[in-house]
Amino acid sequence: MSGKERAVAYELTNVCKEFHVKGGKNKTVKALKNVTLTVYRGESFGIVGESGCGKSTLVKTMLGLYHPTSGQVCYDGKDINCGDKSVKKQLHSEVQVVFQDPFASLSPRMRVWEIIAEPLIVKGGMKKKELLSRVEELLQLTGLPASAAMKYPHQFSGGQRQRIAIARALSVMPKCIILDEPVSALDASVRAQVLNLLKDLQAQFDLTYIIIAHDLEVMEHVCDRIGVMYLGQLMELASCDRLFSEPLHPYTQKLFDSILTIDPEAPKKRVEIGDIPSPIDTPKGCPFSTRCAARSEACSAEPILSEVRHDHYAACVQLEKYNRSNITEVI
Ligand code: ADP
Ligand code: MG
Numbered sequence: 001m002s003g004k005e006r007a008v009a010y011e012l013t014n015v016c017k018e019f020h021v022k023g024g025k026n027k028t029v030k031a032l033k034n035v036t037l038t039v040y041r042g043e044s045f046g047i048v049g050e051s052g053c054g055k056s057t058l059v060k061t062m063l064g065l066y067h068p069t070s071g072q073v074c075y076d077g078k079d080i081n082c083g084d085k086s087v088k089k090q091l092h093s094e095v096q097v098v099f100q101d102p103f104a105s106l107s108p109r110m111r112v113w114e115i116i117a118e119p120l121i122v123k124g125g126m127k128k129k130e131l132l133s134r135v136e137e138l139l140q141l142t143g144l145p146a147s148a149a150m151k152y153p154h155q156f157s158g159g160q161r162q163r164i165a166i167a168r169a170l171s172v173m174p175k176c177i178i179l180d181e182p183v184s185a186l187d188a189s190v191r192a193q194v195l196n197l198l199k200d201l202q203a204q205f206d207l208t209y210i211i212i213a214h215d216l217e218v219m220e221h222v223c224d225r226i227g228v229m230y231l232g233q234l235m236e237l238a239s240c241d242r243l244f245s246e247p248l249h250p251y252t253q254k255l256f257d258s259i260l261t262i263d264p265e266a267p268k269k270r271v272e273i274g275d276i277p278s279p280i281d282t283p284k285g286c287p288f289s290t291r292c293a294a295r296s297e298a299c300s301a302e303p304i305l306s307e308v309r310h311d312h313y314a315a316c317v318q319l320e321k322y323n324r325s326n327i328t329e330v331i
Contacts, residue, residue, distance in 0.1 A: 001176050006040045006041070007040065007041040007042075007076065008038055008039070008040055008041065008076075008162070008209045009039045009041050009076065009175070009176050010036075010038065010039040010062060010073070010074065010075055010076070010176075010210070011038050011042060011072075011073075011074040011077075012035055012036055012037050012038075012062070012071070012072070012073050012074075013036050013060075013071055013072045013074075014034045014035070014036055014071040014072070014179075014227070015032055015034070015035040015036070015058075015061060015068045015070075015071035015072070015073060016030070016032055016033055016034060016035075016068060016069045016071050016229040017030075017031045017032040017054075017057050017061055017066055017068050017069050017232075018030050018031065018069045019031055021280060027280055028197065028280070029279045029280055030231075030232050030279055030282060031054045031057040031232050031279065032054050032057055032058060032061065032068070032232045033231075033232040033233045033282075034071070034233065035054075035058065035229075035232075035233070035234055036188075036234070036305060037227055037234060037237060037278075039176075039208060039210055040088060040208070041175070041208050042206055042207075042208055043208060043209070043211065043222065043224040044202065044208075044209040044211060044223045044224050044225075044300070045208075045210050045211070045221050045225050045226075045227070046210075046211045046212075046213065046219040046222070046223035046225070046227070047211070047212045047213075047227050047229055048212075048213055048214065048216055048219055048226055048228055048229070048255075049214065049228060049229035049230055050214055050230070050255075050276060051214055052276065052279065053229045053230055053231055053232065054214045054229055054232040055180070055181075055214075055229060055280075056180055056212070057150055057232075058229075059097065059178050059180045059210070059212060061073060061090075062075075062095075062178060062210065063095065063097055063178065064080045064081070064088055064091055064092075067080065067081055074246045075087075075090070075091050075094075075095065075195065076090065076094070078090070093123070093174075094174055094175040094176060095171060095174060095175070095176045095177070096119070096133075096168075096169035096170070096172065096174040096176075096177050096178070097169065097177070097178045097179075097180065097315055098162070098169050098177060098178070098179045098180070098182050099165070099180050099181070099182075099186050100180060100181035100182065100185055101113070101185065102161065102162065102164070102165030103153045103161065103165075106153075108153065108154060109152070109305065110152075110153075111138075111149070111150055111151065111152060112135075112148050112149055112150070112151050112152070112153065112156075112164055113131075113132060113135045113149035113150065113222070113327070115153065115164060115166045115168055116135045116138055116139070116149075116164060117131045117132075117134065117135050117171060118168065118171075119168060119169075119171050119172045120133075120134065120171050120172060123172060126130045131196065132149070133172070135149055135167075136149065136172065137169075138168075138170055138171055139165040139167060140145075141167065141170065141201070142163040142164070142166050142167040142170070142197060142201075143163060143197060144160060144163050144167070146165065148160075148164070149203045154234070155294075157190070158185055158186050158187075158190065159187075159190035159191075159193060159194055162182060162183070162186065162194050163194070163197065165182075166182075166194075166197065166201070166221060167200070170201065173205070174207070175206075175207065175208060175292070176208040176209070176210070177207055177208075177209055177210075178209075178210045179198070179209060179210070179211045180212045181212055181213060181214070182194065182198070182211065182213075183195060183213075183218060184213065184214065184215065184218075187252065191192055191218070192221075195218065195221050196239055198222060199221075199222060209222070211223060216255060216256065219240065220240060220244055223240045224239065224240060225237065225238065225239050225240060226238065226239075226240050226243050228243070228249065228251065228252045228255065230276075230287055230288055231276065231277065231279055231282055231287040231288075232279060232282075232287075232314065233286060234305050234315065235249045235251045235252065235288065235305075235314065235315050235316070236249040236251070236252045236312075236313065236314045236315070237305065237312075237313040237314075238251075238311065238312040238313065239311065242303055242309075242311075242312055244256075248308055248309075248312065248314045248316070248319060249288075249314045249315070249316050249319065250288065250292045250293065250294050250300070250316065251288045252290075254291075276291075277290055284300055285299050285300040285301050285302055285303070285317075286299040286300075286301075286302070286303045286315075286316065286317065294318065296318055298317045298318050299317060299318065301317050303315035303316050303317050
């Protein structure tokens with residue numbers, strides 16, 4: 001990286017989030033454990049991990065919908081949970097979110113224009129005529145016809161609905177958009193179109209993206225840097241190029257092996273990683289130790305995310321030993 005300081009959007013420090021288990025005496029789900037990361041302005045930061053690893057909890061904690069059990073979430077240098085209302089206000093006006101099923105929480109009787117304009121209506125200050133013309137602009141930006149405005153979401157395909165959700169997120173001219181599994185429900189061809197749209201919009205409006213996916217292939221096309229999560233913990237964090245060319249953590253390596261099988265001609269290559277342990281009774285020490293081929297006694301110690309190479313972080317106590325044979329160049 002050059003000596004120039006990069007502007008920071010988000011800074012998370014040792015963020016933990018626990019949920020109480022219903023009926024379980026004093027049992028908790030550790031959905032996030034000591035998550036520390038920085039998201040820079042203008043980048044696409046990806047979070048990848050299997051279902052249940054804490055991705056959506058992370059999103060909700062970054063949006064201020066969940067209060068972390070411990071640790072700190074800073075947006076634009078300010079702790080979003082400090083109690084200062086102006087900080088939350090800034091967060092809400094600058095950060096928008098797109099979910100996998102964006103209309104789940106909205107009334108099916110709302111027309112598309114109302115859905116897109118709702119954040120603006122909440123903000124206030126615009127007359128209906130202005131709202132409609134802004135909606136028209138947003139529909140155009142997201143590749144939808146102006147006639148979509150008066151229709152209902154159920155009249156659209158999955159890809160079009162996701163475009164509507166993106167138009168809604170863009171309505172208030174945010175600086176940052178958090179996308180939680182934005183294309184997971186879409187077919188491969190539609191998926192690529194929506195990802196391309198997201199890329200175009202990012203360049204056009206200088207947006208910061210935080211993209212969540214369980215599919216590494218999605219990430220390769222859109223992310224600058226990627227964090228790999230497992231059972232609430234960040235296992236590896238690196239640039240997209242580096243992560244794809246030289247994944248260091250045994251878990252990331254397994255994850256790559258297990259997706260090298262998208263090609264239906266090669267289903268036998270699939271590598272089983274086995275079942276994920278329960279997030280209620282996480283293994284002692286490294287959470288991946290129960291499934292890791294390289295485990296040793298050293299893995300009963302808690303791994304700490306540390307810089308293994310320049311701008312390449314991993315949480316594995318015996319990474320050096322494990323990867324010695326894989327590392328071909330010394331940085
Ligand atoms: P992901 O988005 O990666 O699939 P989640 O963040 O939804 O994972 O969930 C992480 C873990 O936290 C899971 O074990 C899930 O069951 C649990 N969890 C998430 N939200 C809640 C909640 N509101 N109450 C209790 N447990 C929760
Ligand atoms: Mg999720």
